Amino acid sequence: MEVVENKKLDIKVYKETLDNGCQVIIIPRKDRKRKYIIWATKYGSIDSNFIDPTTNQEMHVPDGVAHYLEHKMFEQENGVDSLYKMMSLGLNANAYTTTDHTAYLFSCSENFYEGLDELMDYFQHPYFTDENVEKERGIIGQEIQMYDDDPEWSLYINTLRCLYKNNPVRLDTAGTIETISHITKETLYSCYNTFYHPSNTIMCVSGDFEPNELLEEIKKRMLPREKQSEIKRIYPEYENDINQKYIEAKKDVNMPIFMAGYRDFSKTEINGTSLEKAKRDITVKMILDMLVGGCSDVYQKLYNEGLVKTEMQYAYETSDEYAHVVVQGESKEPQTVYDQIVDALQNNEFTEADFERTKKKAYGENVYDYDDVIAIGRTYINTAIQGIDALDYITALNEIDYEYAKKVRGEIFKKDKAVLSVVKPNEG
Amino acid sequence: MEINKIKSKKFVTNAIAIYLTTKLDKETITMNALIPEILKRGTENYKTQLDISKKLEDMYGAVFNFSREKVGNFFVMKFYISTLENKYLPEEKNLAQEGINLLADIVFNPLKEDGVFNAKYVEQEKENRKKEIESRKDDKDAYAYSRALEELMEDNPYGSFIYGDIEHLEKIDNKNLYEHYQKLLKECKIDIFVDGCDVDDIALPEIIKQHGDPEFKQLSDEVKNKLLNEVKEPKKVIDKLDVTQGKIDIGLRVSDEDKYAILVYNQILGGDANSKLFQNVREKNGLAYTVRSTYSKYNNFIMIRTGIQLENFDKCLKVIEDQLADLQNGKVTEKEMTDAKECLYAALREIDENQLATINFEYARETLADDDSVEDKEKKIRAVTIDDVIRVAKGVSVNLVYYLTNEK
Structure with a gap:
């Protein structure tokens, strides 16, 4: 593994890009009981237009897919909700979506490897059906309304609307009630297959670990995937001025x-x-x-x-x-x-x-x-x-x-x- | 007086704390709550808050903070500063010593004007406290809890609102507050803690040595409040505010004396998502958004706190009473015991992951007569049996049902 070191601070950072393209970063902290892992895909709310690397087709998906995917990733084919399962293992598990990435994470003092099993399992096994995608629409709709009511969120998104005219950073992360009404199982699978390819992901782990041992444990749990070339994202032209004062x-x-x-x-x-x-x-x-x-x-x-x-x-x-x-x-x-x-x-x-x-x-x-x-x-x-x-x-x-x-x-x-x-x- | 040194090597900061422990009473709580706000405004060496802030920035962004707490019969003011460990600094410097010196300066060397506190600062901070007391109703959950506490504790000062009351606030001026503080410094217990790797390089600042009551330690046992009165019928209190969500707070008198058995009992009752209350009130019946119970070991009570839909009051109360009855009737499973204990062990084991938690733990051993080590605590929790929990349950009775509801 590549090692970057800061001697003064006594910190070593271990890095490795796996064969499937996933970038792993390990920051060991000796004697700490708590452990933290976060696995992120470089896919956020600004990525609704892109070229599918397998078909070379230009894709335009509704706004809010990244966030919708985040909600659906925990659902497993056997009916288990992975988030709930991780909590019952005593793990502090969560996920979030931003403009440029979607991340899945947990922290714990015990049961790290049981948690790693679950995290890497659900991340690599999407299970979307017409029914479960439909069920989520109402829940996300409520979340969107909650954001609409949230003064600080409005304040922030309005600022971005002043700064940018077309840049998708000005959009609501979760989309709108209208845009999410067009999201289907097929949209989710298509975006999942493109953006959740390991080569588009980064995993960071910190805690009391022997880095090579941990890396082996991670590799063991990685499923083989066909290589994928880089995803081309389509963004509006650069804006040379602010939008409104x-x-x-x-x-x-x-x-x-x-x-x-x-x-x-x-x-x-x-x-x-x-x-x-x-x-x-x-x-x-x-x-x-x-x-x-x-x-x-x-x-x-x-x-x-x-x-x-x-x-x-x-x-x-x-x-x-x-x-x-x-x-x-x-x-x-x-x-x-x-x-x-x-x-x-x-x-x-x-x-x-x-x-x-x-x-x-x-x-x-x-x-x-x-x-x-x-x-x-x-x-x-x-x-x-x-x-x-x-x-x-x-x-x-x-x-x-x-x-x-x-x-x-x-x-x-x-x-x-x-x-x-x-x-x-x-x-x- | 000595610094209580906790040598730890896994952090990048030294956590430094000064605690002042004094008796809790209704006459002084308002003044005591105001004092830290005045101290943060300036010292004889750093005349303004801006001077202190600049000094903190210059100390590699050292962080200063304070809090105040009621603990049983005591009132505690806690002052903290955390500084980067000396070995991580880009220059040779004993930043830990600078940290404790600055903290001591803030606590023991406040800015004086004509021999007393600065009048402007006192007036400004009184105004801020007044707003704090008046806006007590803004946080509905905290309001319901503090009201329930008032009603449950009756005349006991532990029921007082942490910032005191406006009546006492208005009597405060820069002179009487300063005099009160000088008296407090003579009579209080002073605890000083440093957790980090530079503990051996820190000396006690001279200014601290002139203060504090060396005999206070003997009072440690007095932290414990007397048992709540036994009542025939629970007291019922209803407050009305403009709320969309109602709150039920239920105060339980706990007569058992084995605090470890009570801890396990409380964990099973309402400690977390596995608990009887959470499972039955929320998961099975969907009656509440939140429901939990907390055990106050220095006051021998448990408070159940919920946030409910207004129309669910009767149903919710019934389900809660059923859970209390189930525990009294011995309906406790081995699994509930194991889950509850695991949860308590996990919390104990995480203490030394956090410097402030460690300091608080050591403080309780030093000044609050809570002598057991982490290992002893774990051992004693492990020894708690189902029979112990049932015995605790039989000694539990409802003293208060507090309900915060809508005006309509």
């Missing part, structure tokens, strides 16, 4: 919530190595920490004026198809707060001392992950999907400097390209 919705909230958004238009030119991506990722986060985080001037000012009560949350979300920053908060005067935030992000200075202090904080936060096998697994799967080696974050911190941070800040945080999404309380 402002959007507003009314939901059941006590106080207005807001989200500011920025596209990172420079990201497409630097989709480079893992290290380059890690550098940009960590730098954007640091800029946000410095300019709108808990120690920033603008936060202190807003807090003292009573305009915000708690710190703002922010994220930099990227894939090969999109890159954007979102900043979320709560305020009785969202527009005023937004104006001050975008002004601070464009114009406020950060000093070299601020930069060095924030870099120390970023270092700490990256190392903290290694205290918990679950945090490790999550970090490694998320970064692996983006083509980043998680250890590169530590390396990146040594390489970035004050000038680089100022450059990135200038590229992303332009007032006239910022968008605002607001969710206000229902009237009456």
